[in-house]
Amino acid sequence: MGLQRKDLLTIAALTVDEIQLILTTAESLKEVGGRDIKKVPALRGKTVVNLFFEPSTRTRTSFELAAKRLSADVINFSPSTSSIVKGETLIDTARNIESMQADIIVLRHPSPGAAENLARSVRSSVINAGDGWHEHPTQALLDMFTIKEKKGRVEGLTVVIVGDVAHSRVARSNILALTKLGAEVRVVAPPTMLPDSIEHFGVTVFYRLDDALIGADVIIMLRLQRERLSRALLPSIREYAKLFCLTPERLNLAKPEAIVMHPGPLNRGVEISPSVADSVAAVILDQVTNGVSVRMALMYLLSGSGERSTLNE
Amino acid sequence: MTISLQPQERLLMDAQEMGRALSRISHEILERNKGIDGVALVGIRTGGVFLAQRLATRIQQIEKREVPLGELDITLYRDDLSIRKDQPEIRKTTIPFNISDMKIVLVDDVLFTGRTIRAALDGLMDLGRPAEIQLAVLVDRGHRQLPIRANYVGKSIPTAREEKVQVFFEELGQDDRVSILSS
Numbered sequence: 001m002g003l004q005r006k007d008l009l010t011i012a013a014l015t016v017d018e019i020q021l022i023l024t025t026a027e028s029l030k031e032v033g034g035r036d037i038k039k040v041p042a043l044r045g046k047t048v049v050n051l052f053f054e055p056s057t058r059t060r061t062s063f064e065l066a067a068k069r070l071s072a073d074v075i076n077f078s079p080s081t082s083s084i085v086k087g088e089t090l091i092d093t094a095r096n097i098e099s100m101q102a103d104i105i106v107l108r109h110p111s112p113g114a115a116e117n118l119a120r121s122v123r124s125s126v127i128n129a130g131d132g133w134h135e136h137p138t139q140a141l142l143d144m145f146t147i148k149e150k151k152g153r154v155e156g157l158t159v160v161i162v163g164d165v166a167h168s169r170v171a172r173s174n175i176l177a178l179t180k181l182g183a184e185v186r187v188v189a190p191p192t193m194l195p196d197s198i199e200h201f202g203v204t205v206f207y208r209l210d211d212a213l214i215g216a217d218v219i220i221m222l223r224l225q226r227e228r229l230s231r232a233l234l235p236s237i238r239e240y241a242k243l244f245c246l247t248p249e250r251l252n253l254a255k256p257e258a259i260v261m262h263p264g265p266l267n268r269g270v271e272i273s274p275s276v277a278d279s280v281a282a283v284i285l286d287q288v289t290n291g292v293s294v295r296m297a298l299m300y301l302l303s304g305s306g307e308r309s310t311l312n313e
Numbered sequence: 314m315t316i317s318l319q320p321q322e323r324l325l326m327d328a329q330e331m332g333r334a335l336s337r338i339s340h341e342i343l344e345r346n347k348g349i350d351g352v353a354l355v356g357i358r359t360g361g362v363f364l365a366q367r368l369a370t371r372i373q374q375i376e377k378r379e380v381p382l383g384e385l386d387i388t389l390y391r392d393d394l395s396i397r398k399d400q401p402e403i404r405k406t407t408i409p410f411n412i413s414d415m416k417i418v419l420v421d422d423v424l425f426t427g428r429t430i431r432a433a434l435d436g437l438m439d440l441g442r443p444a445e446i447q448l449a450v451l452v453d454r455g456h457r458q459l460p461i462r463a464n465y466v467g468k469s470i471p472t473a474r475e476e477k478v479q480v481f482f483e484e485l486g487q488d489d490r491v492s493i494l495s496s
Contacts, residue, residue, distance in 0.1 A: 025403050035439065070389075300403065303400070
């Protein structure tokens, strides 16, 4: 077994079998998080480097915890404290990290394709923890895991993705993963927040939240990225909240057992009302717990290829 | 009942012998522990789990009480993870009771180098602090590489190092038996 690849860069490149292998492995690893001693020796002696060029607490901590539960050593690099402010390029930074014998580099970067670029230049395994508006594959995998855990399957479910799909790497990775696994995907947002020709991704487009929610099994709320308001996508936050906030009344339009997901951090009262965020339908904290198991699974599966394959340059 | 053997297969134990060995081990477990107070069985995946289930059934028939039963996957504790080319599949560890202060009988099908048992001991210790760990195996084939010995042995079988000993299980749709497969 094991993944027959050096890196985890996109959902787009994964086969359905690879996704299933990651999810099954994560399921077996979840038990470790429930123990008194939350640590297994599987990656003893391996080094994981978190290289984050964008602020992130949740994702970085999740990767760090995942690595530590597998007994790997973890180093955190962030640009404000390192040589990047002195003008070093991403590749040079990474080559330096590699020279310190890093086995896995976890990269978050504002530029789409940064992880792929890095993966071509270093022998270490690279895990994409978000590259610009492109992809956030580990978020999609943990979302698939959570859906499977709560609903027993992904295939055949109706999943609604609500919010700024155009500028969301979470949405892109989730659409790819959900369609690969056979879910029916709906996207709903103001037209300014939906990319052109999104139908080509195999999704159905809605502009009114109420219409999209009817018959939904899973609702994925995207965070309203307030920093984008200056780009004139929206007249105001209040108007967005009025039209797209998930309220208890709107949640009632979905199936009775529907679950509500959110990648965090929450804007309470903007995209999700506090009473929905705290309701039994919300599985937002399960997503956080499952994120650690899924990232453990990935690190375990990627560290399999004992001898690093040569660079594909 | 006639068993259809595979080519290159030499029979070491048939279904009856397997059954008798498990019955004897059940009695030995009860004798050594003076009943089943504080005793639990933990099978090592995959073969050990089937054997632990069978031992539990026999012990329950004798004692009229249920004995706690767990399943242990040792993959994460293997000592060859960093040198293997391919990662072995991780399966679930399910131990639905607290092992602290229990007398744990670890169950495996074949005792060979002892490395699996070393991994299982580490795995168990991470789950709690048992009062005692005992080892039951269906077959001891020798060639130990670590100082490990079983408390209960179904059958000791001298083998050559390069031979492969395999236990076949009804649970997997096979005829119950133990065989040497020569390559």
